[in-house]
Amino acid sequence: GDSVTQMEGPVTLSEEAFLTINCTYTATGYPSLFWYVQYPGEGLQLLLKATKADDKGSNKGFEATYRKETTSFHLEKGSVQVSDSAVYFCALNPRGSQGNLIFGKGTKLSVKP
């Protein structure tokens, strides 16, 4: 079945460091891909998404490119801030679904000043 695999955390970085959180997926067809972020005490929020191959989603300095050839959707940010500390979830929405998502396990990011 469809699945998402993302790198295990926790990830600890210093402020202004470069961030990569790897995400790969298994799916039939061409799913939509998402990154969600959950700040402490809050619900998941959509960070960015891509709906077809080679699309790049971007928001708040984060980017991820839909790579069909490597079935990947890695999250990157050039310079992280303390306020980026959160749990990040990679997810896919199989084509033709109602909108339910298949999630990875989440990666906790801690950014130190």
Add this chain to the structure above:
Amino acid sequence: GAVVSQHPSRVICKSGTSVKIECRSLDFQATTMFWYRQFPKQSLMLMATSNEGSKATYEQGVEKDKFLINHASLTLSTLTVTSAHPEDSSFYICSARRAGGNEKLFFGSGTQLSVL
């Protein structure tokens, strides 16, 4: 942006009791709501999909008689864990899709259930 309120955020109960978790869309109508469960170090797993005014659709392996879902209005869905046991201890989170909306989902902040 759209807000989904989920209560309670944390609950501790004795084995054998029932626990109700509420999920409300505060500023939009949600025709579809989803309930997820996350065990420690595991993925968020979809438990069920509920559509307003109809019976919920449960994922394989989820007991519908144990996890009662009611979606009686366009702004409220409830999940009741009946006769909870320690193995039901988990993080439960709901999401809602706006009526007429696209793929975007709005999530509650989750409920941490601990059954003693």
